Amino acid sequence: MTPKSEILIVGGGVAGLSLATQLGRSLGKTGKARITLIDRGFAHVWKPMLHCFAAGTVVNENDRISFINQASGHHFEFWPGEVVSIDRAKREVTLSPFHASDGTQVLESRTMNYDAIVLAIGSCANDFGTPGVAEHCLSIDNLVEANAFNEKFRMELLRAFADSSELDIAIVGGGATGTQLAAELHKALDIVDSFSLHAFGKTPPALRVTLLQSGARILPAFPESVSIAAKEQLERIGVTVRTSARVAAADATGFILKDGTHIPAKLRVWAAGVRAPEVTKTYGGLSLSKSGQILVKPNLCSIDDENIFAMGDCSFVADDPLPATAQVARQQANHLGHHLPAWIERKQPVSSCVFQNKGAIVALGTYNGWAALPGGSVWGGGFTHGLSARLAHIMLYRQHQIALFGLFRGLISCLSDWMETFVRPSVRLD
Template sequence: MAAPTRIVIVGGGIAGITVATGLGRRLGRSGAAQVTLVDRALSHVWKPMLHTFAAGTALPDRQKLSLLAQAKANHFRFRLGSLQAVDRAARQLTLAPFDAEGDGAALAPTQLGYDVLILALGSRANDFGTPGVAEHCATIDDLSDAEALHRRLRGQVLAALRSEASLRIAIVGGGATGVEFAAELKHAVDVIAGYGTGALREKLRLTLIESGPRLLAAFPDRVSRAAAATLADLAVDVRTGALVTGADAAGFTLKDGGRIEADIKVWAAGVRAPAVLARIEGLDRSRTGQLVVGDTLQATRDPAIFALGDCAACPQPGA
């Protein structure tokens, strides 16, 4: 009797969970395939919610989906780990060590074999090599980012309430994440002000910086105009056509020579693939690091590897 096909899905976002659940029900239940989902976290949270966790207007514990429970209910396996390398010749993954108990104990890397590999690793913000961004700016790429940013915001809010200082926050990126985060921050301040700290509204100086001519460039113009009007009503200082050329501890430098001072700097501009994809040798990649795939979502140079979601680049017909 032939051994079941080993299907490994890396990435427990919405794409990875959907594929693992579907394959588990169709192939895992019958034993035709051994379906395994790998992720570095035990739970999934929907990425479009991350800005609300960062702002503190929603609690992540109420939004989490247990990957272990999902695996048990849908006939696939779950493996905790972070992808470190792919040996395409041996069809084997190396999963990075992780701290199982939270006590700092390092575990050795482990290997996991596959017959079919499905990469659903998502994306991360693209700083375009802008000096100072990596050192001085927060991102909202995953739950740990969102929680770290929320802790920092909370500390800055408390400091502002105890002093005469303003709370200066600048967000780079006028896409969905930047626009929604700006609005959510204003909502959070309004909630806090409702508990008798109304002065915080006057202390907040919130700036949204976009290099293009309008917000939400991927959406119709009417949506862009509506978003700009809403942010104006919320007293958000929207700067379009403003290209950031550097970040430092005190704020951002603009191409026109201007400055935007900020105590908290958030980078929500651009999209690029996770760095681990660059360590998979011999595959075609897009300009921003995504794996190039064909109509079947198979990598152009390896039919055993599929990529989907934000980590994949599927050329359009005729492009």
């Protein structure tokens, strides 16, 4: 009997978990290949929701999808661990030792062989070497960081309640992450308001959020009309938006701008641009972009090795650079999910992945939302349209869940989430 092909998928994010599920349903179920997903964590979260975890406005355990549970129901295997190197000659990856949260080593360093590997390890914040950022700023690139920010946010709010003082937060980066986080933090405080009066007998503290954007407008990926409307909306809820504000350094008290202005901030968030994780440098000498992403051909195969594919934020199609978005990651996963089975079984070449721009959506908490449709038209703003744009934002997540769970379980999950809203607090309080 011919041995099964070994396919490793590294990273169980938007792209990786979707691909593992699709290949499990095709090649895994029929026994034509062994599909193994490797991730450094045990659960998947929809990354475009991380600012809600950071603000504490998403408190639902159902929003974490266990890799082990997903694997057992979809004919693939899962191993926790961080892939730290690739030996392309031996077709072997090395996983670093695995540690428990108290630091105890649970698993030793391991190696795994592959016939094909798909890298989908996402991205992290790019501080462009700005002095003080690594030491003094938080980012919200994964669930651990978003939860760590939330813990600090709740503790600083508590301190501000006790002292009747103000809480200053500054966010660098006026893209979707920074802009949505600024609004979500205000939404969290609005909700806390209704609990706080009884619990502390004090009026809630003033939250002063400053959004710093180096360019001339926030949300530069959207049409100018959305940037203007979003800025006005943020200012209405109390966010200070400073455009053309280039940050020169960060320290323990705030940010220093290029013109010398000091922006005071108890909590400092860096959300300006992304790059691939440093570890791509140790992936078998693969060619990388300036931001460390793996250079791939239009069919998502590495330009150096026909057995290595990369997709999502950690990949870079040199001929047709695409933004680091969930939409791109999902389309690339669907493309490989469709074409890899024939490549594995018959070595049929994988065709080019053609990105179809379906537009972009931004939601400012429950305050407003906009969708920029292909062709330049904009939909959203105002109460009714803002509401529909916000609903469309939620629908993208539900679509992702349905793709992973199947229609029936996906709809049950939506229903149970909706029912839980009647019994759990709408903001994280502990």
